[in-house]
Amino acid sequence: xxxxxxxxxxxxxxxxxxxxxxxxxxxxxxxxxxxxxxxxxxxxxxxxxxxxxxxxxxxxxxxxxxxxxxxxxxxxxxxxxxxxxxxxxxxxxxxxxxxxxxxxxxxxxxxxxxxxxxxxxxxxxxxxxxxxxxxxxxxxxxxxxxxxxxxxxxxxxxxxxxxxxxxxxxxxxxxxxxxxxxxxxxxxxxxxxxxxxxxxxxxxxxxxxxxxxxxxxxxxxxxxx
Numbered sequence: 001x002x003x004x005x006x007x008x009x010x011x012x013x014x015x016x017x018x019x020x021x022x023x024x025x026x027x028x029x030x031x032x033x034x035x036x037x038x039x040x041x042x043x044x045x046x047x048x049x050x051x052x053x054x055x056x057x058x059x060x061x062x063x064x065x066x067x068x069x070x071x072x073x074x075x076x077x078x079x080x081x082x083x084x085x086x087x088x089x090x091x092x093x094x095x096x097x098x099x100x101x102x103x104x105x106x107x108x109x110x111x112x113x114x115x116x117x118x119x120x121x122x123x124x125x126x127x128x129x130x131x132x133x134x135x136x137x138x139x140x141x142x143x144x145x146x147x148x149x150x151x152x153x154x155x156x157x158x159x160x161x162x163x164x165x166x167x168x169x170x171x172x173x174x175x176x177x178x179x180x181x182x183x184x185x186x187x188x189x190x191x192x193x194x195x196x197x198x199x200x201x202x203x204x205x206x207x208x209x210x211x212x213x214x215x216x217x218x219x220x221x222x223x224x225x
Contacts, residue, residue: 008167008199009035009058013068016053016222027053028064029222035167038197040190042210045219051203052171054219058201059093059169060085073166090119094160094168098175100152102144102159109140112159119163130158134188150181154188161192168192170202174209186212 016028027050035041045051056062057070060077064070070077073092077085094115102111109127116123131137134154144152153173160168170189174182190212192198202209210216218225 006037007034007071008037008073009033009201010069010071011058011067012070013066014054014057014064014070015066016050016057016062017065027222028057031222031224033058033217033224035199035201037199038193040193040200040212040214041202041217042213042215043201043203043217043219044205044207044210045203046205049219050222051205051219055169055171055201055203059095060089092166094163094165096153096156096160096168096170096173098172100144100156102152102155104144107141107143108136108147108155111144111155112162115159115162121163126162130162133161133192134158148181149176150178150184153177153181153185157185157188161198164196166199168198168200170200172204173202174204174206179208182206182208 011031011033014028014031014033017024017026019025031054043051043054053062057064067078072088075088077088080088103114106114109131112127112130113123116126128137131140134157136151136154136158139147139151144155147155174185177185186209189200189202193200202213204210
């Protein structure tokens with residue numbers, strides 16, 4: 001499935017500074033970004049360039065210091081209150097992080113099911129279908145401590161995608177993985193993009209990861225090059 005012309009995310013003039021007055025440190029310096037529906041975009045840059053800060057702003061986990069526009073799936077977000085931002089995040093987005101953030105007392109199946117519960121969706125066959133997609137049907141009753149690192153990241157991806165989010169945001173999703181598991185995770189993300197038209201925005205400092213993306217944005221010192 002090819003990416004469409006319709007933007008699912010548009011940000012203009014995004015700025016972020018930490019501190020105030022003479023002590024303020026500018027992290028993002030007026031970024032513009034647009035992601036089309038069904039597109040796999042990678043943001044590449046060294047540590048400290050502002051990638052994670054940008055992802056947290058685009059994921060509505062952190063407000064910008066200033067911005068001219070931040071629209072997600074047709075919803076303008078800059079004036080939303082905290083409750084509405086949380087609701088939009090749950091309804092429109094899935095997240096995958098370098099740290100898997102799995103609940104250690106829950107099984108694979110229940111870690112995935114919780115994403116549906118938070119959305120008020122009855123699981124029906126979604127959990128089985130996503131477990132098959134990530135090749136973890138045999139691990140459904142295992143807890144995170146019984147899984148390999150690569151398997152834990154696949155559980156995290158399954159949890160993020162089981163609700164069919166409009167946008168998947170991935171923050172260094174292969175940062176804790178060896179080269180074999182890195183390729184497997186990237187192959188998996190690309191398959192969801194090609195088969196289901198899943199829109200993905202991934203940040204990384206690993207040049208290997210950009211080979212799977214449709215488009216790569218190079219970032220340095222809070223700006224796109």
